[in-house]
Amino acid sequence: MSWIDIGALEDIPVRGARKLKTAQGCIAVFRTDEATVFATANACPHKGGPLAEGIVHGQKVTCPLHNWVFDLETGAAQGADEGRIATYAVKVAQGRILIEASVLGEKAA
Numbered sequence: 095m096s097w098i099d100i101g102a103l104e105d106i107p108v109r110g111a112r113k114l115k116t117a118q119g120c121i122a123v124f125r126t127d128e129a130t131v132f133a134t135a136n137a138c139p140h141k142g143g144p145l146a147e148g149i150v151h152g153q154k155v156t157c158p159l160h161n162w163v164f165d166l167e168t169g170a171a172q173g174a175d176e177g178r179i180a181t182y183a184v185k186v187a188q189g190r191i192l193i194e195a196s197v198l199g200e201k202a203a
Contacts, residue, residue, distance in 0.1 A: 096194070096195040097187075097193065097195060098193055098194075098198060099191070100193050101123075101190070102189060103186050103190065106123065106131070109127075110124075111123060111150060114193075117198060119135070120135075121182060122134050122136040122155075123193075124155060124166055129186050131191055132181065133182040134155075134164070134179045134182065135180040137179075138162055140177060141160055143159030143160065153165060153167055154166060164178075182194060
C-alpha cells in the first residue's frame with residue numbers, strides 16, 4: 095500500500111472528526127482515543143447527514159440528523175438501522191495521519 099499524509103493527529107481532538115475533501119468525495123476522519131483513527135464516507139446513507147459533525151463514542155459515530163449509529167471499523171449500521179458506510183485504510187505514524195493513496199483518486203468530489 096502507498097500512504098499519503100493528510101495531517102497531524104493533534105489536529106483532530108479526541109472523540110472528534112474532520113472532513114477531508116478528495117476526488118472521490120468527502121471523507122470523515124475520526125479520532126476515537128489518543129492514537130486511534132478511522133476514515134469513512136462522510137455522508138450517512140439514510141439522509142446524507144454529515145458524519146464528521148456527528149457524536150463519536152467508543153468506536154462508533156452517531157449521525158447528527160437522525161441518530162443512526164455506525165461502527166467506524168466495519169461501517170455497519172448498529173441496532174435496528176440498516177445500511178453501511180464505506181471505510182478507508184488509515185493509520186497513525188510519528189504523530190501524522192496517513193490514508194491509503196488509492197482513496198484520493200477516481201471520481202469527482
